[in-house]
Amino acid sequence: MASSLRCFLRTGKNAVSALQRREFHRTLPVAVQVTVRDALNQAMDEELERDERVFLLGEEVAQYDGAYKVSRGLWKKYGDKRIIDTPITEMGFAGIAVGAAMAGLRPICEFMTFNFSMQAIDQVINSAAKTYYMSAGQQSVPIVFRGPNGASAGVAAQHSQCFAAWYGHCPGLKVVSPWSAEDAKGLLKSAIRDDNPVVFLENELMYGVPFEMSEESQSKDFTIPIGKAKVERQGNHITLVTHSRYVSHCLDAAAVLAKEGIECEVINLRTIRPLDVESIETSVMKTNHLVTVEGGWPQYGVGAEICARIMEGPAFNYLDAPVTRVTGVDIPMPYAKILEDNSVPQIKDVIFSVKKTLNV
Amino acid sequence: MTYSSFFQNQPVVGGVNGARVVVSRSFADFTPQASFDIKKCDVHRLEEGPPLKAELTREQGLQYYRIMQTVRRMELKADQLYKQKIIRGFCHLYDGQEACAAGIEAAINPSDHLITAYRAHGYTYTRGVSVKEILAELTGRKGGVAKGKGGSMHMYAPRFYGGNGIVGAQVPLGAGIALACQYQGNDQVCVTLYGDGAANQGQLFESFNMAALWKLPCIFICENNQYGMGTSMERASASTDYYKRGDFVPGIRVDGMDVLCVREATKFAADHCRSGKGPIIMELQTYRYHGHSMSDPGVSYRTREEIQEVRSKSDPISMLKERMLSNNMASIEEFKEIDVAIRKEVEDAAQFATSDPEPPLEELCNHIFHNNPPLEVRGTNPWVTLKSVS
Numbered sequence: 091m092a093s094s095l096r097c098f099l100r101t102g103k104n105a106v107s108a109l110q111r112r113e114f115h116r117t118l119p120v121a122v123q124v125t126v127r128d129a130l131n132q133a134m135d136e137e138l139e140r141d142e143r144v145f146l147l148g149e150e151v152a153q154y155d156g157a158y159k160v161s162r163g164l165w166k167k168y169g170d171k172r173i174i175d176t177p178i179t180e181m182g183f184a185g186i187a188v189g190a191a192m193a194g195l196r197p198i199c200e201f202m203t204f205n206f207s208m209q210a211i212d213q214v215i216n217s218a219a220k221t222y223y224m225s226a227g228q229q230s231v232p233i234v235f236r237g238p239n240g241a242s243a244g245v246a247a248q249h250s251q252c253f254a255a256w257y258g259h260c261p262g263l264k265v266v267s268p269w270s271a272e273d274a275k276g277l278l279k280s281a282i283r284d285d286n287p288v289v290f291l292e293n294e295l296m297y298g299v300p301f302e303m304s305e306e307s308q309s310k311d312f313t314i315p316i317g318k319a320k321v322e323r324q325g326n327h328i329t330l331v332t333h334s335r336y337v338s339h340c341l342d343a344a345a346v347l348a349k350e351g352i353e354c355e356v357i358n359l360r361t362i363r364p365l366d367v368e369s370i371e372t373s374v375m376k377t378n379h380l381v382t383v384e385g386g387w388p389q390y391g392v393g394a395e396i397c398a399r400i401m402e403g404p405a406f407n408y409l410d411a412p413v414t415r416v417t418g419v420d421i422p423m424p425y426a427k428i429l430e431d432n433s434v435p436q437i438k439d440v441i442f443s444v445k446k447t448l449n450v
Numbered sequence: 451m452t453y454s455s456f457f458q459n460q461p462v463v464g465g466v467n468g469a470r471v472v473v474s475r476s477f478a479d480f481t482p483q484a485s486f487d488i489k490k491c492d493v494h495r496l497e498e499g500p501p502l503k504a505e506l507t508r509e510q511g512l513q514y515y516r517i518m519q520t521v522r523r524m525e526l527k528a529d530q531l532y533k534q535k536i537i538r539g540f541c542h543l544y545d546g547q548e549a550c551a552a553g554i555e556a557a558i559n560p561s562d563h564l565i566t567a568y569r570a571h572g573y574t575y576t577r578g579v580s581v582k583e584i585l586a587e588l589t590g591r592k593g594g595v596a597k598g599k600g601g602s603m604h605m606y607a608p609r610f611y612g613g614n615g616i617v618g619a620q621v622p623l624g625a626g627i628a629l630a631c632q633y634q635g636n637d638q639v640c641v642t643l644y645g646d647g648a649a650n651q652g653q654l655f656e657s658f659n660m661a662a663l664w665k666l667p668c669i670f671i672c673e674n675n676q677y678g679m680g681t682s683m684e685r686a687s688a689s690t691d692y693y694k695r696g697d698f699v700p701g702i703r704v705d706g707m708d709v710l711c712v713r714e715a716t717k718f719a720a721d722h723c724r725s726g727k728g729p730i731i732m733e734l735q736t737y738r739y740h741g742h743s744m745s746d747p748g749v750s751y752r753t754r755e756e757i758q759e760v761r762s763k764s765d766p767i768s769m770l771k772e773r774m775l776s777n778n779m780a781s782i783e784e785f786k787e788i789d790v791a792i793r794k795e796v797e798d799a800a801q802f803a804t805s806d807p808e809p810p811l812e813e814l815c816n817h818i819f820h821n822n823p824p825l826e827v828r829g830t831n832p833w834v835t836l837k838s839v840s
């Protein structure tokens with residue numbers, strides 16, 4: 091990936107034509123560029139077509155084509171019965187979605203952002219997550235709650251919170267956080283086919299980012315298993331564990347560090363709960379150093395959980411330094427650009443933390 | 451247990467030489483069917499309400515009696531077991547309100563759906579769970595309907611969605627179940643119950659709005675037992691006309707102590723929903739003899755005289771019994787026999803509930819996910835890893 095990046099930058103060609111030139115690719119020439127938004131759209135389209143019990147509800151998902159256009163075209167194709175615009179009543183429509191799931195349907199409940207899911211969080215946790223257990227396996231809840239999570243750009247404190255740690259805390263839920271277009275498509279399809287409540291944390295700033303999608307990922311049966319992390323970049327010196335948008339930051343940091351001879355292994359968690367601790371441990375036992383990177387607040391966060399799990403497992407004895415967490419700043423998100431930019435991890439923060447952890 | 455099997459399990463009555471013989475007096479001696487006047491329902495946004503007369507057959511009467519008496523005795527047994535500390539935690543008893551559960555079930559089909567809040571033991575029974583499985587769930591044993599993992603507020607059965615602990619949360623769920631009925635085009639309805647305390651919850655109004663907008667086949671029923679925990683309805687609600695609180699949703703106010711009134715009103719409501727007119731609200735005016743839960747004596751916010759007055763003048767079981775007796779639809783001996791059989795059923799159930807073992811620790815972590823490969827669950831310390839299967 092890094093070499094093709096350098097190649098096409100040198101030739102000055104744009105991304106699309108670069109990929110179409112055979113000599114740049116060992117992979118099949120039928121790989122296409124797809125944005126995360128379109129990948130999500132494809133996933134929902136395919137699952138709606140595959141199973142008539144699947145339907146989508148949320149604010150503006152139908153006639154507006156989705157607040158962020160993720161559900162574009164679906165209402166035109168499937169109509170009022172399958173794509174439902176709701177009033178601005180999160181607690182009500184989330185509860186309705188859970189009830190529908192209990193009675194045999196397979197709803198996708200969209201929160202315009204996960205900030206608004208706080209209004210409905212009782213339905214997500216008490217009505218959806220816990221029911222299978224409380225009923226000793228009699229009542230399952232096959233539902234997906236999806237929407238953008240975490241910081242955006244200039245939307246200020248009430249619209250920028252990351253809920254990975256909040257939902258990741260609860261048994262009975264699966265919590266997924268895709269990064270790339272392939273992640274988005276494969277994981278959303280898995281989430282919809284899963285018979286359990288899945289919280290699917292997207293990222294608004296990633297919606298428009300194009301990624302190469304392999305031919306395999308274009309198949310209608312392409313799914314990515316929930317609960318497995320992916321090594322996006324191999325390396326021997328240090329492990330970077332991250333999720334969602336910060337995978338990009340870590341890969342960019344890794345590219346810079348590689349020039350200085352530091353090879354980072356970048357792990358894309360893909361799933362927050364259940365956490366793929368084994369993949370992290372395997373990597374740490376190779377590199378002996380670990381940095382976690384997330385957008386959420388540090389206290390009781392995803393990185394904190396990873397630290398605790400590493401300490402409790404075999405990888406602890408392989409650490410040559412304490413684990414470092416790179417997180418959002420522990421404040422409500424400010425508005426002014428300079429303040430906002432300095433409230434979330436930047437590539438330079440990752441680079442700095444890697445060097446500190448390696449003591450170089 | 452279906453309605454018809456309740457009747458088939460009728461106890462031995464009379465007979466020569468103690469042989470198992472059904473009623474020695476021939477059926478021709480009893481009035482097979484009678485028509486009763488029932489209280490007129492106040493209506494909201496409706497041209498007409500349920501009928502003013504209800505037909506009752508002898509079989510139906512004995513069925514309803516049996517059901518209500520079973521719920522009554524089951525709840526009193528739960529009271530006893532709680533005081534003996536064999537039941538712990540929350541226990542919200544339903545005695546006094548039996549006509550609601552019995553009347554609703556009489557009016558809907560087994561294929562319809564029902565969801566309620568935490569005062570749920572009566573509905574768990576009418577929706578088909580045995581007294582034995584209910585009491586064993588209350589005592590936290592493996593033979594309980596939720597294998598001991600749910601307790602009083604979390605009992606489930608096919609088409610019965612609990613048992614819900616968070617006040618009001620079951621109402622959007624019920625509207626969602628109704629949406630599934632509409633989506634699947636199966637002509638079924640969902641009965642969604644809540645109390646006078648929950649009637650002020652915002653999520654109810656969100657549910658009324660969406661149910662009305664989309665014409666969901668949902669019967670919203672407010673079981674108004676006059677007290678939300680220790681707060682009387684006048685002290686909690688700016689408007690106590692709960693049947694009107696749906697505003698644009700039509701409503702009827704029903705005498706919840708009369709099983710026939712409840713049945714006729716529910717039939718009326720179900721017809722309304724099934725004909726595609728959208729949701730409807732029913733307010734059942736009822737009363738609970740016990741306090742809010744077993745930790746509430748129930749007399750600090752109301753008088754003993756009030757409780758006693760309802761017991762003597764409006765008890766649902768007595769009312770039905772008197773109606774049948776005064777119309778020669780059954781004999782006192784028959785009712786006594788039914789009572790004896792129920793007492794035995796409840797005693798046997800309690801015996802099971804106190805002797806059945808607790809769920810095995812190996813099953814602690816099961817039922818986290820459905821259709822999932824087994825997973826590991828962290829125990830209380832890092833050296834304890836527990837197994838979870840679907």
